Amino acid sequence: MTRIYVPRDSAAVSVGADDVARMLEEALAARGASVEIVRNGSRGMLWLEPFIEVETPNGRVGYGPVTVEDVGPLLDAGLLDGGAHALCHGPVDQIPWLASQQRVSFARVGVHDPLDLDDYRASGGLRGLQRALTMPDDEICADVLASGLRGRGGAGFPAGIKWRTVMEAEADQKYVCCNADEGDSGTFADRMLMEGGPFALLEGMAIAGIAAGATKGLIYVRSEYPAAIRTLRTAIDIARVDGWLGDDVLGSGRAFDLRVVEAAGSYVCGEETAMLESLEGKRGMVRPKPPIPALQGLFGKPTLVHNVLTLSAVPAILADGAAAYQALGFDRSRGTQVFQLAGNIARGGIVELAFGVTLRELVLDYGGGTANGRPLRAVQVGGPLGAYLPGDTLDIPMDYEALAAAGGLLGHGGIVVFDDTVDMAAQARFAMEFCAVESCGKCTPCRIGSTRGVEVIDRITAGIDRDRNLVLLEELCETMTDGSLCAMGGLTPLPVRSALAHFPEDFHRAPEATEP
Amino acid sequence: MSAYAPGSAEAVRSVLSALPADERLILPALQRLQESFGYIPDGAVDAVADELNVSRAEVVGVLTYYHDLRQTPPPAVVVQVCVAEACQAQGVRELLRGIEGEYAVAVGKRTVAGDVEFDKVYCLGNCALGPAVMVNGHLVGRCDTRRLRTAIEAAR
CATH class of the missing domain: 3.40.30.10 (Glutaredoxin)
Incomplete structure (x- = not known):
């Protein structure tokens, strides 16, 4: 048929x-x-x-x-x-x-009915978990370390080190928590993977649970993603019936089970310690570190926290070996990155490639430039806490270190394109405004600094004591960067400062005539 | 829907009795109540605190922290407009002006126009097909005032 x-x-x-x-x-x-x-x-x-x-x-x-x-x-x-x-x-x-893409995490997405387990198996699914169940726990961790896999949520921490830390921790209960609170504007890879390839995430979590000695897993999904939540819950039911989640994973005698937790609309809960607080049913406020979640995480127990893309990459690493994954990539950024082309872009979507591809290739070759054909003025890489880069300096290789050297961050791989109508002072103001709305309030630099930032930028654009307020804004950015507890307050200055550095003219315009 | 008056101790107990043991926590309790009543009614705070053996202050703290939790009943249609960067780049400011013209409302935090509530949100995960809007949980891509009108009509 x-x-x-x-x-x-x-x-x-x-x-x-x-x-x-x-x-x-x-x-x-x-x-x-x-x-x-x-x-x-x-x-x-x-x-x-x-x-x-x-x-x-x-x-x-x-x-x-x-x-x-x-x-x-x-x-x-x-x-x-x-x-x-x-x-x-x-x-x-x-x-x-x-x-021309190198799809690993997204290899199956779009190909099958995401809830057809036979298709998943026929395309190599569950081979990773089967192999992991034959290996000693420390060898699984060693494989993940050897693959070079780094946390895809944004921080880029070597996954294998986290796995080993949780594995070696002694406790009566350990957890694996998947952070699916994908709140960065310009990112949608987690959502598409959960909706289009849920079994890979479940399998990755099961492997992580087996290796780390965790019997319980939780997937914290933002409430803005109702279809992802439905799909994951159905996939978990299917996997339980099939015997690879539950008390006896694939007949190994080892237990691992999962449940989906729906978030409640708080950007900062994408920060791992705030997510853990939220999973405990409390206000999603950031915890100071140390202790690190790998030792004292959910309910104070050792917890392996990873993003959707990190965990979804695991089955392929276990199935095909660490070397195959490690062979892809650039310098210290191994494997592939799922880039998301968004905003005013002609060909938006998912581009999964080995690290090292340049921003120009992504935005112009894959993306085709702006959707409306106007000149491209700015690109924001890495979400609302990422830098604005000028449209004429796109020859930056996309990897963790190269982007950091260029004053930006890779974040979750989101790339948002703006045309020449963008007002960069307004974008800088928005970064502060967003931080003010979403700040958890735990630390002063973020809670007060963000609102102060909006006020100061308003004075600058209104032409009030401009030079002094620019100095003040810089000092405020410094305080937020150095004094905030987490990336929310600590990185909000990044879009602000990059807008100031690359587009100073937008902060020096004649103030708009105000209506009487 | 519970048979008891929303917010009464009996109603809260009846809803929370369905919570599995590992979800007897403040946030899941409030989420479950909102699923049942559409909002967190007055009086629920005391009942939740009592039921979970925590302080009222902790319950209020959670209730006022999360954007999703609401203390008033929702109107017939809830429209969430994404105002984050990717949708800004795709013309959400124009859409907001269009909404202001058509519904005489400046979209803010849960602003109401008749039986429609407009809420500013930050990212719906549809960043290549913006402006993105969610109408009663249904995602609308490449949204303009015409497409929004159709979606609101369908949701009524």
Whole structure:
């Protein structure tokens, strides 16, 4: 039976994928065609969503962006045989944008029905967990260390060291916590992976639990991602029935079980200690470190905390060996990074490549520049706490150290593009405003500094005592950077200072005439 | 929906009795109450504190900390407009002006216009198809005033 794939990913649905699926079903029934509609994840070519695919003898042929109105004409043009049409992009695995990527974490996303366990197994799923169950715990940790995997949430800490720390800690209970509180604007990889490839995350967590000696896992998912929460909960139920989560993981006699915890709308809970507080049901306020969560984490017990992408990379490392993963990458940044192209960009979406690709290649070659064709003025890399880089200096290799050297940070791999209409003083003000809204209030530099920052920037743009206020803003940034407890207050100065450094003219404009 | 008056000790107890042992914590308790009543009613604070054996201050602290938790019933339609950087780059300021023109409301924290509530949020994870808006939990991409109007009508 012919198969048609229509993504179920939230982004695809947000531009009409559900309507297209319904229309296809009706139109096919009316034509008496017997076709199976599979709701896959998204390939990550978001500018083409809804992007539908038809299985043909020559592979899967893709069409997009498809609207409800296109369904009839597409069927008339021979959609079921991969027929030619203005929306046809040919065989999907030959689309250069996709074919040139090095997909590891996203290898399966968009290919299958994310909740089809047979497909997951057939494409190599659970091999990593099976292998891990035959290995001593310290060898699993050694494998992860040898792979060079670093925390993908933003900090880039070597994962293997964390694993070993938790493994060696003695306690009656240990935990694995997945931080899926992906709050950075410009990032959506965690969401797409949870919606489009949940089993890889579950398998990665099970491997982590086995290695670290943790029997309980929690996935802390932001409430803005209801589809991800539903998908994960269903996937966990399926995995339990299949026997690879629960009291006896794949018949090994070892226990590991998982549950999803829905967050409640607090950006700072993406910080690991604030997340732990929130998982304990309290205000999501940052804890001072030390003690580190690996030794005293959830409910004071040793806890392995990782981001979605870090844990999802683990099954492939265990299945194919650390060397294969380590072979990818650049300098001290090993493996692949899932970049997310967002904002005013012609071809936005997921680009997974080995570290070392330049910002220019990502933004111009993959992204195609701005969506509206206006000149590209600024790029923010690494979320709301990342630096604004000028559009004419994009030759920066994307890895942890090179970006740090350029005054930025990789963060969670989000890249937001702005055209020449952007007002960088307004962006700097927004960074402070966002920090004021989301600050947990635990430390003064962040709590007071952010509101003070908004006030000072307002005075600068209003032309009030501009030079003195610029000095004040710099001092404020210094205080926040050096004195804040966590990255929220500590890194908010980064977008502010980079805007000041690269776009000073925006802070020196004549004040707008105020209406009487 | 509970058979008891929202916020009464009986209603709170009845909702919290469904919580598994490892979720008998303040935040999950309040989330569960909000699922049942649509908001955290007056009086629930004392009952939660009593039920979980914690101080009222701790319950109020959690209740006022998280953006999602609300102390008033939600109107028929809740519209969350993403105002974060990626949506700014894709013209959310224009959308906000459009909303102001059409619904006579400056979108802020839970601003109400008739049976529609508009709320500013920071990132809905749809950053390549912005401006992104969520209407009663349904994500709308490439949102303009026309698409928003359609989504609000569908949600009513």
